[in-house]
Amino acid sequence: ADAIAVRGVSKWFDKEGTRTTALDAIDLRVAPGSRVALVGPSGCGKSTLLYVVGGFVAPSAGAAFAFDRPITGPGVERGIVFQEYALFPWLTVADNIAYGLARKGVAKAEIQRIVAAYIDRMHLQGFERHYPRNLSGGMRQRVALARTFATEPAILLLDEPFGALDAQTREYMQDALLELWTASSNTLLLVTHDIDEAVYLCDTVYVMSRRPGRIVRRIDVDLDRSQG
Numbered sequence: 113a114d115a116i117a118v119r120g121v122s123k124w125f126d127k128e129g130t131r132t133t134a135l136d137a138i139d140l141r142v143a144p145g146s147r148v149a150l151v152g153p154s155g156c157g158k159s160t161l162l163y164v165v166g167g168f169v170a171p172s173a174g175a176a177f178a179f180d181r182p183i184t185g186p187g188v189e190r191g192i193v194f195q196e197y198a199l200f201p202w203l204t205v206a207d208n209i210a211y212g213l214a215r216k217g218v219a220k221a222e223i224q225r226i227v228a229a230y231i232d233r234m235h236l237q238g239f240e241r242h243y244p245r246n247l248s249g250g251m252r253q254r255v256a257l258a259r260t261f262a263t264e265p266a267i268l269l270l271d272e273p274f275g276a277l278d279a280q281t282r283e284y285m286q287d288a289l290l291e292l293w294t295a296s297s298n299t300l301l302l303v304t305h306d307i308d309e310a311v312y313l314c315d316t317v318y319v320m321s322r323r324p325g326r327i328v329r330r331i332d333v334d335l336d337r338s339q340g
């Protein structure tokens with residue numbers, strides 16, 4: 113089964129008699145364990161497509177599936193990191209990271225071990241008991257990544273996950289992501305406007321065009337590398 117299957121998905125927004133088409137009959141299949149990037153200009157529909165797969169946006173037409181099951185809402189097998197790193201403001205850094213693990217029913221001692229490991233890995237030592245409002249943007253983004261990585265979801269959905277990080281931290285996080293992928297062989301769908309990042313992290317890159325919200329090109333990175 114495909115990890116992700118998007119079949120004829122369109123999404124439009126109607127406002128004051130004007131229709132904005134964000135996605136126009138998109139077909140996309142992602143094999144389990146592969147790493148796929150969506151790139152394209154701002155407004156081409158990348159985030160909307162990711163949110164459809166995440167179950168946060170319902171298609172206007174067509175349907176999306178995760179491991180053959182229709183996507184009708186958020187699900188535990190799909191972990192998503194939003195662009196604006198939506199942390200739970202009422203939870204500490206440690207409790208934010210623990211959140212998904214607790215939901216999955218992981219034992220308390222195991223949660224503590226995993227949280228401690230991610231505090232180290234994401235360089236958040238000393239901030240365990242801080243609340244998100246007291247953190248810098250880059251730190252919040254690292255907490256959001258830790259919270260999602262910690263649950264090792266079968267499908268990892270990332271929307272410009274490294275945008276708020278400085279160049280050095282971004283490189284470190286990109287490598288942490290590849291490490292996680294190697295360890296848990298999950299399926300990765302990454303939205304980015306950074307083609308270098310897409311090529312570094314993914315084996316397939318889909319290019320979307322602004323009008324009318326379609327996939328216009330597929331680039332097989334490994335193939336291109338071997339030819340280069």
Ligand code: ADP
Pocket residue numbers: 125132133134152153154155156157158159160161
């Ligand atoms: P990208 O992620 O590639 O920048 P988006 O998926 O965010 O693109 O947006 C695609 C198009 O859909 C844009 O024209 C955007 O303005 C529009 N759009 C996205 N979400 C909404 C919404 N909730 N309401 C109205 N228009 C939206």
Ligand code: ADP
Pocket residue numbers: 186187188198199200212
């Ligand atoms: P329900 O309790 O109906 O299953 P929730 O709103 O508690 O739905 O969460 C559904 C999924 O969405 C969970 O996997 C959760 O981690 C995620 N989620 C909910 N709110 C946020 C948020 N603010 N930021 C990031 N992920 C969230």
